[in-house]
Amino acid sequence: MEQLGLGVMIRHLAGNEKSVEAYTAALNKTISEVKLDNDVLKFTFTDGSRLLVQDEGQSCCEHRYLNDDGCDFPYYSGAVFLGMEEGAYEDITSGNEESHQVQFLDVRTDRGVFTLSAHVDHNGYYGGFSIECSK
Numbered sequence: 001m002e003q004l005g006l007g008v009m010i011r012h013l014a015g016n017e018k019s020v021e022a023y024t025a026a027l028n029k030t031i032s033e034v035k036l037d038n039d040v041l042k043f044t045f046t047d048g049s050r051l052l053v054q055d056e057g058q059s060c061c062e063h064r065y066l067n068d069d070g071c072d073f074p075y076y077s078g079a080v081f082l083g084m085e086e087g088a089y090e091d092i093t094s095g096n097e098e099s100h101q102v103q104f105l106d107v108r109t110d111r112g113v114f115t116l117s118a119h120v121d122h123n124g125y126y127g128g129f130s131i132e133c134s135k
Helices: 006-013 017-026
Strands: 031-037 040-045 050-055 062-067 081-093 099-109 112-122 131-134
Touching: 017 050, 017 131, 050 062
Parallel strands: none
Antiparallel strands: 031 040, 040 050, 050 131, 062 112, 081 099, 099 112
């Protein structure tokens, strides 16, 4: 079961209308460029619009980052963006009680799926993920 930190819980309670609006507006658009830059997945579409995807759950005393595991982003130029969904979740705790959580994010296109992994290292009081979209 996913452990949610206070920052993530507050973001979930505050609503996500702008995130849903940005995500919905990007559906079925043709990707001009997609890249992972400073822990933000950045889409540019052929109509000039953009979609930014990142983990906004940052709380004190934790480290968050996204990993693309060597994705061939140029392959997806010209592909149609079909959506995203959260995949598997893993919680890894070391012997010194430090926690490392991973949430996978599957991005669907008409050329196939690529997967990112969102990571958070924390001391056990924080954690959880809050994947948000913006324009």
